[in-house]
Amino acid sequence: MESGDMTIEHVDVLVVGGGPVGLITAYQLARNLPAPHKIKIIEKYPKSAQDQYGRAITLFPRSSEMLDQLGLADSLAQQCFACRQTVNYDKDGNEFPGRGWSFMENMKDTKWDFALVLRQKYQEEIFRQALKRHGVDLSSPVALVDIEILDDVGPIGYKVIATLENGTTKVKSLVKCKYLVGADGGRSSVRGIMDIPFDGSTTEDKWVRVDGIIETDLPKPRTYCAIESPTHGNVLWAALDHGATRIGFAFTAERQKAYPKFDQEAAVKEAIASVKPFSLSFKQVDWWTIYAVGQRIARSFFVKNCIFLAGDACHTHSSGAAQGMNTGMHDAVNLGWKLSLVLQGLANPDLLNTYEAERLPNVQRLINYDKDISRLMTMQLPENWAGDPNADPNEILGTVMAEAATFSSGLGIYYEPDSFLNISPSTLDSTVQPGQRAPDVPLQKPATFELTRLQTETPNIAQFYVVLFAGDVSQTKSSLSAFSQSVESIKWLSDSTSPVSWISIFSGAGGPSAYETLGGMPFGKVFYDENHSAHERYGVDVEKGMVFVLRPDGWVGTTAELGSGASQTLDTYFKRFLIVNGEAKL
Structure with a gap:
């Protein structure tokens, strides 16, 4: 179709931004939505295999778990540096x-430890290759230049008209979409066009990052390392992929006073000074940057019932706790399955x-941690510090990082109980x-007794999983029978x-047959918990059993x-948000 001189393309979702958050959002939708979506x-x-180095580097366990449920983590593991060791050096080496970073050595309860x-x-x-x-191919260089919202269009209609401009030809085109996701970074065009306030501040503090191939006498160079420098704050030393x-x-x-002009040569010189008393030389510099530290949060993440912000487009913070890309992954995964179900009419x-x-x-929890961590890494005590004014920032930093450990690993991130999704x-x-x-508990498959894991058997394909912890069947058989009979009366649950x-x-x-173990047909796929560890981890009494609903993103719903x-x-839980037999929620 054409409008004047501009072509019009109709899509369900337009994702603006080709970084990790945008790509993972688009990937989930492309994977979950059937044609003709x-x-x-x-x-x-421009995006290609020749993109510059640098930027984000670290995925913590919960992010890896989520990507594993999307079928992507194995490819990452093929190339990554799997860092399990940390070390901290004082000013004297x-x-x-x-x-x-010592909390990283205690990230347990997951295979991505x-x-x-x-x-x-x-x-x-x-x-990009998975997408x-x-x-779906990433279109670049293509810029978003305008957004128009059609107020007279109902739910799940083409409510958004986006004007795009090809960065090479300067030709403009229109895209009509049902939803638009702004994953276009801290200087988000989507946020700017929609005039969404970006609350927060930027400090005077500046940080430098330099990546490359090095030679050093530091005793444990292939670690996540901190050096307590008296001149350069809490210095990050991170072993990277491909030997960098x-x-x-x-x-x-x-x-800063010593450098009228700060360039790569100056960045390398300061990097060498920052790791003293250890020696450092760069055989190759891949990338370097200097940036101001700040924390900001968008006033809204979802506006006009059709525009979303995700990742740095709706929250920015320092790289002190290495949470930027991880937090963006949580945004993308949280949004992806919800959009998939709504667009399918489910x-x-x-x-x-x-x-x-x-x-x-x-995000607010992260910002609060980040404010303290970023100041401490710059050898300043937190703004609201009420303790000893002469306290060692390195010591306080260790305490704060330890307190934030389960949040930083992602394994302790939770969603508050509510009356809708988390009951x-x-x-x-x-x-x-x-x-x-x-x-992610270990399980055994029937018959072959092969080992598997719960998250392997619950991929994120925009489906909920009702997990029946059946316990010891000799003790729970009557409860299982009553449950089975009641479920049969609610046909849609097993449709x-x-x-x-x-x-x-x-x-x-496991026995020779799940049917014989149960005395009838079991619900769905069957697995065995040979040493009772799965029941124990979930707090389930094997004499009583229990039912858990897992959301598509791997959190417990009810x-x-x-x-x-x-x-x-x-039935009551799912009808709060699912459309069952063409009927909207209760």
Whole structure:
């Protein structure tokens, strides 16, 4: 179609920004939505395998888990530097245990129990290729220049008209879409065009990062390392992929005075000074940058019922805690399955309001940590510090990093209980609560007894999983029978067209037949919990059993007692946001 001299393209979702957050958002939609749904992703700057180095480098365990459920983590693991070791040196070059990045050595309860270090350049190439396999190519260089919202268009209609400009030919075109996702970084065009305030501040503090191939006498160079420099703050030394290393340091006002012009040569000179008393020389410099530290949050993450912001477009912070890309991944994964269900007509559009409701409190937690961490890394005490004014910032930093450990790893990130998605039954208690991450417990397959894991069996394909912890069947058989009979009365729960799958986990060693173990057909796929560790991790009594609903993104949605009442609990829970038999929510 054409409008005047401009062509018009119709797509379901336009993603603006070709970095990791935009690519993962587009990838989920392309993977989950059947034809004839269409996804388009654009990037203002040229993108290719020759992208510059630098930028984000680290994925923490929860991010790796989420990417694993999307089928992407194995490709990342092929190229990454898997960092499990940390070291902290004081100003004299002596090891000082328990400070700096030491929390990384205690990231347990997951097979991804390490920092996955892979520079953004390589991650983006993996994501672009995965997206291409689902029929979507990144369009670049293409810039967004205007957005028009059509107020007279109803839900799931083509409400957004985006004006695009080809960066090479300068030819403009129009895209009509149902939803637009701004994942276009800290200087977001989407946020600017929609006039969404970006609250916060930028400090006078400046940090420098230099990546390259190095030679050094530092005793443990292939680690995540902190050096407590008296002149350059808490210096980051990070072993990178492909044998490279990143050096990061505070560039104080005092040091800045020596450089009328700060260039690569100056960055290298300061990097060498920052790691004293150790020696450092660069055989090759891949990338360097200098930037001001600040924290900002967009006033809204979702406006006009059709425009989303994700990643740096809606929150920026320092790289002190290495959370930028990780937080963006959480945004993308949280949004991706919700948009997928709404666009397929399987969920009410109200579900999309939970994106900001869930992500904003976690972004605020990060900002609060980041304000303290970034000041401490620059050898300043936190702004609201009420302790000893002569306290050692390095010591306080160690304490703050330890306190933030489960948040930083992502394994402790949770969504508050609510009345919509994360429902906590008042009469039921378990170790794992609604709104918390579903632990990735080991399981056995039937017949072959091959080992597998819960997250391997619950991929993120915009489906919920009802996980039946059946316990010891000899003890729970009557409850299982009552549950089975009650579920049969609610046909849609086990209908093949609903976005709900079933998994049964039996406590104990597997027998020759799941049918004979249960005395009838089990629900969904069957697995065994030979040593009861899965039941124990979830806090399930093997004599009683329990039902957990896992959201598509791997968080627990709700729980129910095993028995006749569980089916009604499930029916009520899902009808809050799913469209069942053409009927909207309760």
